[in-house]
Every structure is written in C-alpha cells, then in structure tokens.
Amino acid sequence: MGEITPEDLERLCWLSRLRLSQEEKEEFLGQLNKILDYFRRIEEVDVEHVPPTYHVVDLTNVLREDEVEEPRPDEVLELAPRRKGRYILAPRII
Amino acid sequence: MGGEAGEERIKIGLEIHCQLTNLRTKLFCGCPADYRGSPPNTHICPICMGLPGTLPSPNKRAIEDGVAVAIALNSEISRRMTFFRKNYFYPDLPKNFQISQYDGGGGVPLARGGYLDIEGGKRIRIRRIQIEEDPAKLVHEGTIGDSAATLVDNNRAGVALLEIVTEPDIEDPREARAFLEKLRGILECLGVSNGELEGAMRCDANISIGGGTRVEIKNISSFKEVERALAFEITRQRQLLARGIGVRRETRHWDEVRRITVSLRAKEEEEDYRYFPEPDIVPIEISEDFIESVRRRMPELPDQRKERYMREFGLQEHNAELISSNNALWRLFEECVKMGGDPIEVSNWLVGDLISFTRELGMELTDPRVSPRKIVELVNLIRSGAISTKIAKDVLMESLRGDESPEEIVRRRGLLKISDESLLRGIVEEVFRENEGAVKEALRDEDVVNFLIGQVMRKTRGKADPKLTYELVKRNLERIAHGEGPSA
Numbered sequence: 281m282g283e284i285t286p287e288d289l290e291r292l293c294w295l296s297r298l299r300l301s302q303e304e305k306e307e308f309l310g311q312l313n314k315i316l317d318y319f320r321r322i323e324e325v326d327v328e329h330v331p332p333t334y335h336v337v338d339l340t341n342v343l344r345e346d347e348v349e350e351p352r353p354d355e356v357l358e359l360a361p362r363r364k365g366r367y368i369l370a371p372r373i374i
Numbered sequence: 375m376g377g378e379a380g381e382e383r384i385k386i387g388l389e390i391h392c393q394l395t396n397l398r399t400k401l402f403c404g405c406p407a408d409y410r411g412s413p414p415n416t417h418i419c420p421i422c423m424g425l426p427g428t429l430p431s432p433n434k435r436a437i438e439d440g441v442a443v444a445i446a447l448n449s450e451i452s453r454r455m456t457f458f459r460k461n462y463f464y465p466d467l468p469k470n471f472q473i474s475q476y477d478g479g480g481g482v483p484l485a486r487g488g489y490l491d492i493e494g495g496k497r498i499r500i501r502r503i504q505i506e507e508d509p510a511k512l513v514h515e516g517t518i519g520d521s522a523a524t525l526v527d528n529n530r531a532g533v534a535l536l537e538i539v540t541e542p543d544i545e546d547p548r549e550a551r552a553f554l555e556k557l558r559g560i561l562e563c564l565g566v567s568n569g570e571l572e573g574a575m576r577c578d579a580n581i582s583i584g585g586g587t588r589v590e591i592k593n594i595s596s597f598k599e600v601e602r603a604l605a606f607e608i609t610r611q612r613q614l615l616a617r618g619i620g621v622r623r624e625t626r627h628w629d630e631v632r633r634i635t636v637s638l639r640a641k642e643e644e645e646d647y648r649y650f651p652e653p654d655i656v657p658i659e660i661s662e663d664f665i666e667s668v669r670r671r672m673p674e675l676p677d678q679r680k681e682r683y684m685r686e687f688g689l690q691e692h693n694a695e696l697i698s699s700n701n702a703l704w705r706l707f708e709e710c711v712k713m714g715g716d717p718i719e720v721s722n723w724l725v726g727d728l729i730s731f732t733r734e735l736g737m738e739l740t741d742p743r744v745s746p747r748k749i750v751e752l753v754n755l756i757r758s759g760a761i762s763t764k765i766a767k768d769v770l771m772e773s774l775r776g777d778e779s780p781e782e783i784v785r786r787r788g789l790l791k792i793s794d795e796s797l798l799r800g801i802v803e804e805v806f807r808e809n810e811g812a813v814k815e816a817l818r819d820e821d822v823v824n825f826l827i828g829q830v831m832r833k834t835r836g837k838a839d840p841k842l843t844y845e846l847v848k849r850n851l852e853r854i855a856h857g858e859g860p861s862a
Contacts, residue, residue, distance in 0.1 A: 295461075334651045335653070340454070342656050343431065343433070343437070344399075348406050351418060353417065356425070359425070366527075369525065370465030371465070
C-alpha cells in the first residue's frame, strides 16, 4: 500500500460525512500517513503462527435471555434534535 | 427449465431477510420486538438508539433460531462466529452502522453452505446465513416530490433478522417463487418467522442473462412480487441485448404499483461499508451440545413430513409435497386422517378443489369454516356412493360458504344420488320418448349416446348415478337395435 493521497482523503471524508477545511486536510493528511507508517512497522512482525485477534478481551458468549425490559422511550426521544409528534425528523432522502 | 436451445442462460441469486418474529425482544436489547401497531418510537432504548456508552448484548434465542434454520437448510454451522459493523449513513440507521456479520476480513457468519431442494428435485445451494439487526422504518410525508423531511420510527430498529443468501442456481422466476415458498414453509414450521406479518420476509434478487452483467433488484415486499419483478427484469434485459445495448451494472427498485423496475443507482464500484469487528460484542462459540439441543427440539420438517406421507399413506409425490409444505394444509390433512378420512381421497380434495375454492371465495385455509369434519364427510359421502363427484364439488363450495356440513346440505337439498333402478329406468324411458331422432342416431354414433346420458342428468339435476344411467341407456339402445320395444 502506498501513501494516502489527497484523493483518498476526499473519499474518506465523503464516506464519513466530514467536511474539512484546506488547513485541516493538509494537517490530517500528514497525520494519517504517519498512522499508516506505524501500521507498516507492525506488519513487519512475523505472525505466521499467531492466531488472529478479533477481540481484545478473552471472553465468549456474553448473551442475554429473551426477556423484555420495559423501555423508557421518552427519555431517549427527547434527545432527538428535530421531532414531529413521536417521529424523529431526518433530512429528506429521496 | 433451462430454456429453449440457443436461449441465454438465466442466473438468479436471492437474498432473503426474515425477521425472527418468535423473539420477544430485539437482537441486542430488551425492547419489545413486536412493533406492529405500536405508536412510533415507543420501543426504543439507549442501546438500540446507539447512545454512547451503551453495550449491546446478543439475544440467546436469536442464536438458537439461527442454528435451527441452518440445520434445516443443511448448512455448516460456524463453531465461532463474530459480529461486524457495517457502516453507512442513512436515516434508517440510528447508529450510522448496522451490527451485522461479515463473511470476509476475518469475519465468520453463523453458517455457510447448505441447500434446499425445490419441487421437481432441483437443488438450490445456500451461500451463507447470518444474523443482523433490522433498520428503522422511514415514513415519507406528503408526496415524494414535496416531502421536506423524512419521518423516522425506530421501533423496528434492532429487531433480529436472519439473512439467507443463495448461490445463483435459480434459472427462472417460477423457481425463485418455489424456493421462497418452500423456505417460508420451513421458517414457519420451525416457528421462527411468521411470513403472514407484513414485512416479516423480504427479498432482494440478483439476476444476469447469458453470463452478462449482474443487476440487483431491491424492495420486493412479497414472494409473489418476486416472480413478477424477475419476469419484468428478464424482459427488460433481453430487449436491451436484442437492440445491442449492454446491460448496466446497477441496483434497481421494484415499483409494485407500476410493475416495473426503476434504476436506483449505478454500481460502478462495490459499496464501501468499511466493515470492521464489532468491539462491543465478543465472539460466540457454538458447541456441538448447543447444536444438538436445538436439533432435539426441532419439529418435523416439511421434507421429512412429505416422505412420511408417501411412505405411510401412499400419497403421490405431488400431493405429499403440496400438503407437507403448507402448515394449514398438513394440519387439516392430519386431522382428517385422524377422523378416519381416506388419506388419498382427502389429499386429492385438499390439493384440488379445496385450494381453488378457498381462493375463489377469498378465504384463508385457516378459516374455521374450512373444517376437517366437512372434508371427511364429503369424502365418505362419495365413497359410500351417496353423491356423485360432480355434486360433491357443489356441496363443498356451499359448505365452505357457511356453517352447514356436507351431510346437512345433501339432506336439505335432496342431493342423494339416484341409484334406484326402477326410478331411473322411468326417467331414461322418458328421455327416449322425447328424443326419438337422437335415439336413432345413437344407434350408430357413440357421441349421441352421451347426449342421451346428458339429458338424463339434466332431468335429475346431476343426481342420477352415472354408471347405472350409462347401463340403462345402453341396454335400451340394444333392445331397439334388436327390434324390441324400448321398455321390456
């Protein structure tokens, strides 16, 4: 993998719905490439016989029984910035 | 099935999403899962709304449901599965990501592989089965053109879904429908998903013709619509190919009202969902014991039932297949057999007239007026020779319409078959007197014999015993041929 280019950054911004100023773009481009270099160094380690880690805690099967907990929806609903009745308003998407 | 020679091969793959409607709660939180009919945003909590600092935890019963489906579809269940985040921005995702599973990047879905055999023995392979959460429901205010905002109801957000993906083994729209109907039968039999609930089972389809570009069709709300959407898409792609225009790789939307597919977006590149392991959910190990305990609790599956019907009752494959794959039908069938109805006769009535009559009357097979007692009485009335098959059809139709049983209808309307020879002989003679010309012709022409029998049937309004009528007419004709008088 090569450098992160300004085009890559644009795409990343679009995917993450972030709008950056020109200064921020230049600043972050440098930082992102540093992060990439860091991972490149990690990649040098020989891990052929090490099983992959997908989770940092060594737990499995933290499950829940199928039992209803009465929701308190109004407390959550109040947090929505725009509402109409009990609906949450989002930008028009069609 | 493969089409005519020279015709390009059609390849269809399906992606089915079914809600696990037997669950009381959502996939990762304790909110009630049954959102239908509830006021908007009443089944929401900090977890399903993705508030910071909350911890989702998987519903154990959802895993059991998934394992049961995987067993039924002959899939290989993963011993250790993981959840992944699928990232995209759309108002139907409160968290801006969906907790799903991923078969790639080190992700392991619930199950891989498997198959389902549809009628005619064709095998449709399964690619994978995974568990994920349903997005929220969006409501568009006003008309599509002038709606200023989208209304979001999150009651559905986080409800457990099973995603079942097939290999592109399906070769025509009818097969797609047959597959879906069969799958629905299995899910309902296992009790994990009720396809009668609106939106509980949804389907996307991928289709390509002659190894060409693959087009995805979304928004197909029912299995009946799948067949229509695919048929339309095949015609559309063929017309493009015939005019030398290439099929574009795109996602199309099925417009149920206009019955056409509409381009939604071009698929120039794979969507970038930036999948990564869900850090809040630890891997789930599925042990052999767990799988066995699920297997032990599983009911008889449609295919097992079908084989038993053929073995135990000697049903034809076609009847056995139809009855065993429909929950209402097999329950009705078993009730009838338990009440002493002849299994083969009962099966013929169920798959034949009962299905078409109830459809005609707009009745469900689960309607209380469709009772096993009615079927058994009908079959017994025919067996004992009390009514003819033709009259039986009328009686069944009338019985389905109301509360009267077939025996009651036959008694009230005096429909018992006329098998009394002296009575019938009188009627035959009457017909002979009234149709002298036809009688002469009938001596040479067998078709006219049928005309005479028809006249007897008309006079008796279908009640004359057909076999006896035929014998009497023939006997009378023979006497005339030998120069004797019609009545001897």
